[in-house]
Amino acid sequence: MVQLTRRHLLTAFGAAAVTTVAGCGDGEESTEGLDGKRAGAMDGFKAGDQFKATEPITFSIMMLSNQGYPYKADWPFFAELTKRTNVTLESTAVPGSDYNQKRSVMVSAGDAPMIIPKTYHPDEEAFIASGAVIPVSDYIDLMPHYKEKVARWNLQPNLDGFKAQDGKYYLLPGLHENTWQDYSLGVRTDVMEKLGLSQPQTWDDLTTVLREMKKAHPDLYPLSDRWSTPPQPGANNLLNILATSYGTHAGWGYRPAHWDAAAGKFVFSGAMDEYRQILQYLNTLVTEKLIDPESFTQTDDIARQKFANGKSFVISANAQTLVNELxxxxxxxxGAKVSKLILPTGPAGATLPGESRLENGIMISKKALESKNFVAMMQFIDWLWYSDGGLMFSKWGIEGQTYSGKVDDGSFTLDPGVKWGGLNPDAPKDLQVDYGFFNGVFAYGGSTAMLNSQFSEEEKTFQAEMNKREIRPVDPPAPLNDVEREQVTLWASALKDHVNQQTLRFILGQRPLSEWDAYVKELEGKNSTQYMDIQNKAYERYKKEHG
Structure with a gap:
């Protein structure tokens, strides 16, 4: 699912800063114990180099097969990749719906491929104690492109949040130059124009817009939302973007621990007053019949049908779904028109959370470290996922065949015979389906220029507005040890279930918000206080041991 505020423009630190990254305790073991593991590796591999193994090599990889572009072994992506790098990928393809479960089973059993992408932090933590995945931070000296971007984009504070208690991290995330806010709400702008309504700047402004729509169309709900199934607010975009504006965690982005900078400690997200304010806001929309109460339980197809039939005017959207679906x-x-709203602001002001500069990433299985080609594999990963050349290839394909020009000088254009997202929508060939490029297993991260290359002018305008916002600091590291992790795991499920259930009840008015204090007591009865005590103990311990 990208990022730097223009107010915090990052400087290029140069070679000294690159060295500093390794000096922070990362990469210190990468030059030791690798004798016999350099077969096929390039000598003197450095940032800017095109990786090509010195002999043909095969690496196994776990491959998520996306429903929108199911895996094909004969995609041009694979043949061209082998041509450029001398590497053949041996794929274990798994449908997206089964990916997390299959990955967990294979990693735990020691049967996982060498390269395990599409892993979201902190999922990797489940495999640390067993030694099934390696501490990738020990080997980043083998990855010059990765190191250079971490230093130049000042991403070390973000990576600190990935560290385990031992001070190492076990997931190589996608790296983004700037914060990227994609998700917002799609709104029927023709309806707004007819009613003389201006673009809402705040969530309260949006309430005014919805009220005017309701006044003109009393028989419908102006907002009927999607992305809430299975029916729990823990899988919900609307709560997530509200949380972005209120300064807490909810919906898709929910996590139990929220760093309270003023108090200098972690607090339980589902008990924060900011969380209560979100529920109050949504309950007001429900009470005034401005939002369809089925928004939190209906399938995406039903929500889209209501929007398509003119039964609603506002629905969750991102850049791709705006063009490809809505x-x-x-x-x-x-005369119907729909556009993506500039994300409304809330009590947190014109800010965005800093965590979005890191994306899902790659675990490396233990058996990869046993391979004679281990060093070559790390160089290959470094080039494909972290170099500008590798990112250009994985995203846009083959120059002269699927695209022409460069992203950094603005001359980039997708070939008119190829479509992707909102670009060339009537072209006969699809970049993902027919070629295998822009596959989410490989194509994420990169510079703002690279990100903008995939956007229409309309989306670039949206991003320009988002990039004006200040980026909130990331949470400090607070890694749990194995005993602590086992303990909080026993509490986490019951706490999350209770937060989800009561969130929905509060929103729908099935439980009055006057019972908020009672709800907080219920969370305490399910060990929310003890949970945060452990989290804060881990924070203090890490700060003492690692600074």
Missing amino acids: RKDIAKIP
């Missing part, structure tokens, strides 16, 4: 859905409505 605009097609309303095409039969004369």
Whole structure:
């Protein structure tokens, strides 16, 4: 699912800063114990180099097969990758719906491929104690492109949050130059224009817009939302973007521990007053019939049908779904137009959370470290996932065949015979389906220029507004030890279930918000206080041991 505020423009630190990254305790073991593991590796591999193994090599990889572009062994991506790098990927393809479970089973059993992408922090923590995955931070000296971007984009504070109690991290995340806010709400701008409404700047402004829509169309709910199934607010975009604006964690982005900088400690997210304010806001929309109460339980298809039939005017959206789905859905409505709202601001002001500069990433299985080609594999990963050349290849494909020009000088254009997202929508070939490029297993991260290359002018305008916002600091590291992790795991499920259940009840008015204090007591009865005590103990311990 990208990032730097323009107010915090990052400087290029140069060679000294690159050295500093390794000097922070990362990469210190990468030059030791690797005798016999350098077969196929390049000598003197450095940032800017095109990786090509000195002999043909095969690496095994776990491959998420996306429903939108199912895995094909004969994608041009694979043949061209082998041509450029001398590396053949042996894929274990797994449907997206089964990916996390299959990955867990294979890693735990020691049967996982060498390269395990599409892993979201902190999922990797489950495999640390067994030694099934390696501490990748020990080997980043083998990855010059990765190190250079971490230093130049000042990403070390973000990576600190990935560290385990031993001060090492076990996941190589996607790296983004700047914070990227993609998700917001899609709104029928023709309806707004007809009613003389201006773009809402705040969530309160949005309430005013919805009220005017309701006044003009009393028989419908102006907002009927999607992305809430399975029916729990823990899988919900609307709560997530509200949490971004209120300064807490909810919906898709929910996690139990929130760093309270003023108090200097972690607090339980689901008990924060900011969380209560979100529920109060949504309850007001429900009470005034401005939001469809089925928004929190209905399937995406039903939500889209309501939008397509003119039964609602506002729905969750991102850059791709705006073009690929919503605009097609309303095409039969004369004069209908839909655009993505600039994300409204809330009590947290014009800010965005800093965590989004890191994406899902790669675990490396223990058996990879036993391979004679281990060093070559780390160089290969470094080039494909972290070099500008590798990112250009994985995202846009083959120059002269699928695209022309460069992203950094603005001359980039996708070949007119190839479509992706909102680019060339009527082209006969699909970049993902037919070629295998822009596959989420490989294509993420990169510079702001690289990110903007995938956007229409409309989306670039949206991003320009988002990039004006200040980035909030990331949470400090507070890694748990094995005993602590086992303990909080026993509490976490019951706490999350209770937060989800009561969140929905509060929103729908099935439980009055006057019972908020009672709800907080219920969380305490399910060990929320003890949970945060352990989290804060881990924070203090890490700060003492690692600074």
